[in-house]
Amino acid sequence: MNEKNKPILEVKGLKTHFTTKRGVSKAVDGIDFTLHKGETLGIVGESGCGKSMTSLSILRLIPSPPGKIAGGSVLFKGKDLVTMPEGEMREIRGNEISMIFQEPMTSLNPVIPVGEQIAEAIRLHQKLGKKAAWEKSVEMLRLVGIPSPEKRAKQEPFQLSGGMRQRVMIAMALACTPEVLIADEPTTALDVTIQSQILELIKDLQTKIGMGVIMITHDLGVVAETCDKVAVMYAGNIVEYASTEQIFANPKHPYTQGLLDSLPKINEDVDELKTIEGSIPSPYNMPSGCRFASRCPYKEEMCTSHKPELIEQNDGVKVRCWKYTDEWTGTIKKEEVV
Amino acid sequence: MLMFILRRILQIVPVIIGVTFVVFFIMQLVPGDPAVLLAGEGASKEAIEAVREQLGLNQPLYIQYFEYLMNVFKGDLGVSLKNSQPVLDEILVRLPITIELAFFSIIITVVLGMTAGIISAVKPYSLTDVSVMLVALLGISLPSFWLGLMLMYFFSVKLQILPVAGWDSLLHVILPAVTLGAGGAAIVARMTRSSMLEVIRQDYIRTARAKGLREHIIIYKHALRNALIPVITVVGLQFGALLGGTVLVESIFAINGLGRMIVDAIRTRDLPMVQGGVLFASLIFVVVNLFVDVFYRIFNKRIELN
Ligand SMILES: Nc1ncnc2c1ncn2[C@@H]1O[C@H](COP(=O)(O)OP(=O)(O)OP(=O)(O)O)[C@@H](O)[C@H]1O
Ligand SMILES: [Mg+2]
Numbered sequence: 086m087n088e089k090n091k092p093i094l095e096v097k098g099l100k101t102h103f104t105t106k107r108g109v110s111k112a113v114d115g116i117d118f119t120l121h122k123g124e125t126l127g128i129v130g131e132s133g134c135g136k137s138m139t140s141l142s143i144l145r146l147i148p149s150p151p152g153k154i155a156g157g158s159v160l161f162k163g164k165d166l167v168t169m170p171e172g173e174m175r176e177i178r179g180n181e182i183s184m185i186f187q188e189p190m191t192s193l194n195p196v197i198p199v200g201e202q203i204a205e206a207i208r209l210h211q212k213l214g215k216k217a218a219w220e221k222s223v224e225m226l227r228l229v230g231i232p233s234p235e236k237r238a239k240q241e242p243f244q245l246s247g248g249m250r251q252r253v254m255i256a257m258a259l260a261c262t263p264e265v266l267i268a269d270e271p272t273t274a275l276d277v278t279i280q281s282q283i284l285e286l287i288k289d290l291q292t293k294i295g296m297g298v299i300m301i302t303h304d305l306g307v308v309a310e311t312c313d314k315v316a317v318m319y320a321g322n323i324v325e326y327a328s329t330e331q332i333f334a335n336p337k338h339p340y341t342q343g344l345l346d347s348l349p350k351i352n353e354d355v356d357e358l359k360t361i362e363g364s365i366p367s368p369y370n371m372p373s374g375c376r377f378a379s380r381c382p383y384k385e386e387m388c389t390s391h392k393p394e395l396i397e398q399n400d401g402v403k404v405r406c407w408k409y410t411d412e413w414t415g416t417i418k419k420e421e422v423v
Numbered sequence: 424m425l426m427f428i429l430r431r432i433l434q435i436v437p438v439i440i441g442v443t444f445v446v447f448f449i450m451q452l453v454p455g456d457p458a459v460l461l462a463g464e465g466a467s468k469e470a471i472e473a474v475r476e477q478l479g480l481n482q483p484l485y486i487q488y489f490e491y492l493m494n495v496f497k498g499d500l501g502v503s504l505k506n507s508q509p510v511l512d513e514i515l516v517r518l519p520i521t522i523e524l525a526f527f528s529i530i531i532t533v534v535l536g537m538t539a540g541i542i543s544a545v546k547p548y549s550l551t552d553v554s555v556m557l558v559a560l561l562g563i564s565l566p567s568f569w570l571g572l573m574l575m576y577f578f579s580v581k582l583q584i585l586p587v588a589g590w591d592s593l594l595h596v597i598l599p600a601v602t603l604g605a606g607g608a609a610i611v612a613r614m615t616r617s618s619m620l621e622v623i624r625q626d627y628i629r630t631a632r633a634k635g636l637r638e639h640i641i642i643y644k645h646a647l648r649n650a651l652i653p654v655i656t657v658v659g660l661q662f663g664a665l666l667g668g669t670v671l672v673e674s675i676f677a678i679n680g681l682g683r684m685i686v687d688a689i690r691t692r693d694l695p696m697v698q699g700g701v702l703f704a705s706l707i708f709v710v711v712n713l714f715v716d717v718f719y720r721i722f723n724k725r726i727e728l729n
Contacts, residue, residue: 146632146633177635179633179634179636184633188626191627192630257634
């Protein structure tokens with residue numbers, strides 16, 4: 086238990102900005118979270134809120150230019166990845182921290198056999214010979230449920246279906262038994278049975294090697310199934326950060342509430358799913374107040390003029406909303422904190 | 424794949440017939456009478472008529488053409504009007520020279536062009552990149568006769584390290600091959616650079632980085648293979664331009680190749696020689712294109728299906 090409480094990855098005030106002709110896009114604008122050994126942290130939020138850019142920033146894989154880490158730190162086992170020399174960073178990539186990318190169709194090299202694409206990372210980080218690395222690569226393909234892996238390993242990506250390519254990506258990410266796995270929508274391309282197989286596999290490795298997982302997903306079902314903690318992102322910020330139970334039982338931020346309301350419920354007979362009206366503000370032109378204000382049913386004047394901080398409540402839930410502060414002046418009374 | 428190759432080979436036949444057709448009739452449109460030329464300036468009407476009779480030049484055009492075509496398929500390209508040697512023999516003597524020149528030129532195009540393109544792409548917008556691309560731009564804009572003469576002046580006349588002209592040793596190949604290959608090299612360099620820059624932005628390059636691979640492995644193993652696919656087509660097209668260039672370069676450097684032979688034949692209105700020469704030049708072009716097509720398809724299949 087003690088082991089498990091050791092923080093392995095601490096992200097503090099991380100900012101990633103894109104400088105383009107249109108101006109500066111603050112895609113990630115001050116993110117804090119902590120991942121412990123063996124823990125799974127979910128990051129949820131709608132498209133464009135900065136989930137992928139957060140995870141790419143951790144491995145320093147932001148396309149640059151135009152992107153740049155504009156501030157903050159990422160402590161991995163106490164060392165800051167943001168300022169680390171490139172050579173040291175390379176030793177960590179694919180070895181201690183791996184990533185499964187959101188785009189399975191384009192993330193594999195079209196002219197290199199998939200087995201080799203996995204084996205090259207094994208050779209690099211585990212100092213195995215050509216043959217041993219190849220065997221391990223085939224073994225990984227078997228592990229992620231690819232039928233006749235010996236044959237598949239020799240094929241190029243175009244000969245594989247989307248689901249299989251995603252599994253190749255997963256095999257690649259897990260090949261060097263990383264301490265941290267960043268999984269960006271790892272199962273969206275897969276059908277339900279394979280999806281649960283893959284999640285099971287990740288869980289398995291987690292208990293075996295104490296791997297920490299950052300699970301980025303749209304699917305709150307996946308969150309419920311796999312995550313210990315959840316960070317809800319909105320327009321480059323975390324708006325709520327809590328344990329999975331707390332998030333589902335008692336969502337605090339109006340945005341989180343909206344997300345959960347938009348889920349289909351089994352015991353309710355509704356014709357239409359609720360959706361959150363309006364859309365995310367432009368990252369080039371963020372409002373000075375609460376970023377969710379324009380869509381918030383509880384909006385007050387202070388919400389549009391001043392930006393709330395991410396504040397920890399009595400129950401340990403962190404939420405970025407004026408409603409949970411003493412300054413709240415709204416007609417709806419300050420939410421009871423259970 | 425085999426079907427594709429077979430189909431492509433079959434497609435060559437109509438192309439070749441088309442070439443003979445075009446060459447034959449264009450030569451008819453050019454003013455001047457080969458029979459007069461052959462019989463000599465002051466020949467009598469009867470003598471000219473006899474020559475015409477003998478060569479079948481008094482037959483209707485379509486019969487002349489048809490007979491020519493039949494002979495082509497039998498491997499008989501006629502005899503030179505100038506020295507009465509079989510055209511095929513004349514061509515076969517010169518063909519290896521031109522092929523050798525083209526071969527070394529294309530090597531220069533490919534090696535020089537790709538190397539320059541890669542160097543540029545690795546550090547885009549750097550001083551190296553800008554200088555390399557500037558030279559490439561010059562390479563494209565400079566006419567090759569000027570480049571040829573300049574190279575000849577510097578290396579043969581001034582420095583005297585390379586022979587001026589002729590075709591005896593490998594040293595003789597250098598200047599003509601550079602002259603002929605330079606323009607293509609410049610085009611290939613620019614193409615390689617832009618293709619590399621495009622590929623480096625792709626998701627799979629990010630994946631390669633995420634594995635912790637070193638930059639040179641990312642460039643040479645992951646990026647280059649993909650970036651060269653469009654470059655292959657450009658090289659193929661360049662080969663066509665290069666064949667045209669042999670005419671000029673062979674004249675400048677006094678190389679007795681197919682290109683110069685065609686020019687001489689045109690000047691002397693040696694109709695069978697022109698026809699045979701152009702026919703062979705087209706044949707080379709078509710065969711090279713066939714190779715490029717097949718090669719490209721083998722590579723491209725992965726991309727298309729991706
Ligand atoms: N190359 C770029 N240039 C400019 N801005 C960019 C670039 N890449 C990303 N961004 C900005 O980063 C923001 C966050 O993008 P990100 O990919 O992290 O979203 P996401 O939460 O992963 O969305 P999704 O759920 O669709 O994957 C985008 O809204 C966009 O404005
Ligand atoms: Mg994303």
